[in-house]
Amino acid sequence: MATTDYKFEGWLGHSAESAKGKMEWGAFEPKKWTENDVDIQITHCGICGSDLHMLRSGWGPTHKACCVGHEIVGRAVKVGKNVKHVKVNDRVGVGAQALSCLQPDCPDCSNGLENHCARSSVNTYGSVYPNDEGKSYGGYADYNRTNGHFVFKIPDGLPSEVAAPMLCGGVTVYSPLKKNGCGPGKTVGVVGVGGLGHFAVLFAKALGADKVVGISRKASKKDEVLELGADQYIATDDDKNWSVDNARTLDLIISTVSSPKMPLTEYLGLLKVGGSLIQVGAPDGGNLPAVSAFTLIMSGIKIGGSAIGSPDEIREMLQFSADNKIRPWIQTRPLKDANQAIIDMEEGKARYRYVLVNEKHVSA
Template sequence: MADTKFEGWLGKDEKSVEGKMEWGQFKPKRWTEDDVDIEISHCGICGSDLHVLKSGWSPTPYPCVVGHEIIGKAVRVGKNVSHIKEGSRVGVGAQARSCLQKDCPDCSQGLENHCHRESINTYGSVYPGNEGKSYGGYATHNRTNGHFVLNIPEGLDSADAAPMLCGGVTVFSPLKQNDCGPGKTVGIVGVGGLGHFGVLFAKALGADKVVGISRKADKKDDVLKLGADQYIATDGDKDWAKYNAQTLDLIVCTVSSHQMPLDGYLALLKTKGTFIQVGAPDGGKLPEINAFTLLAGGIKVGGSAIGSPAEIDEMLKLAADQKVKPWIQKRKMKDANQAVLDMVDGKARYRYVLEN
């Protein structure tokens, strides 16, 4: 397997997001016995891919192969990896490595996704030393540290499982961490690729009431079909914040706009309610929050980033058990440029998955 040729869609500059990725060979990170090589069958398209292709969050170390919702077959397994067997169906999410040290305040508690010492993304990161760069899943193969490679449960279709590895766990994690379940009313702001998973997993976790919240009314029928109990269109429903005030225990916000009506969202929370931001805007800017809004309501505002390997594993098992079925559209890997353009144009309903 040492001679495996790694090929993929290379973004070479900021214009690559305009459908200008180029297919070519790339050199994966230097092999270690902690790694797993995966022959890729499926890769979801995530909004993060667009941000990185255009250097939206920070300068991208081009060339870059994006894609961090990877499903495939383990074709080479390092000697130090015990939970993955050659030939197994496996997946990789948005993280490729953390420090994994026993004295790490994050990794030692199963919070690898928050590791402050070393956080290597599945693509667009430069490894320390001379290990090379991380390359993602718009490709034939992927190489990732075995700790972040997971077995996929038998009950899950590969195309359905792929977008769960980032999009799914990004909302599953804050729902689980904030006790979404029976007796809770939950709002999901922004019902797109991430938000539609929010509705699905809030219902799968047993929330009493799930409310989809988006700007326009055109997604209402879709969101109710996904299992939501109510829909709020902030551009169309008059006095929506006043009419629905103090009705939600928890809000997970997937929107990445610094112009979103944040005060209105916070008004929907019950006293002592919680608002968790997962959408990541270019530049990191969010609307200002009035301190008295927090003080009067005893509201907690926080953030959440992807999920740990253990949370991904738990989510996949729940999805298999509860038969969680995301709304996906399959696209051929060879058509990745057009799929990216369609994603930029907001045409996905609600997640594109590339197939090799």
């Protein structure tokens, strides 16, 4: 039976101060229901760095009040008539995107690139829907309503607390690894081994890369990163001459760092001739360090970017993770403690991903 007597309530950010652990619990009005939608009773929601950026309006003004969280897993409790791949009581998930234009003449959506749709894109939270359908609200909440095209069945064998952070953090690195040839014969560097970066290490190894190198500032992470499966670790603050000693050793770098002060030129020097650095971390303001054209020209290297992943890529990644028993390092936190959890996240205490657990729904 479908549950119909539920209320949409969650942790709401009313100002930039909410990013400092000052979200307030309250009711919100979800988008207007359509027969393309799915209502989800949330059991788990990962905490992503994007949540903090949005709460403090780091990427531009955020529509307030805002309920963040876009790594959502739960149970479908209401399914629109036009949604054919999900039924009531299925275990499902939602990532960072809630809608694109989905028109057959769209060069992006018609080619499975919904995450790059230039006509219309609605984020899972903090966006306004077209056609006066209301605002989008995320997963630090009891329930979520999202267009069914962006709702995914979670494969059996993939625990909900494991699947949740994959829906944004996982696919954000899985997509560029796959698109840029990660596999046998390749050496891959991961800049910033945190929530995103630890996924990149796990996926690069599972995809068969010959060598995976973790790159972070401090040597204190070395043992953990090697335990994740990395073959080498570079501490840029502590290893003298790291850029010279490791020059031209990597085919591909995935950069998860969101700092405008990172040593980008030195990272590029780690690439072999013809190599690529793909930026997935998005700093407040969007600025990256300046790079000389000669840095690119002399080694024939490329800088690119990648944004989350398409629905097809998310489904592929979830099944790949289930088949290969990918297990990110997560720490579960009660949903009621979300304010303290985002403070701890900002202070770098997560190893390596916090997942909020809506305990009343997990036990239901």
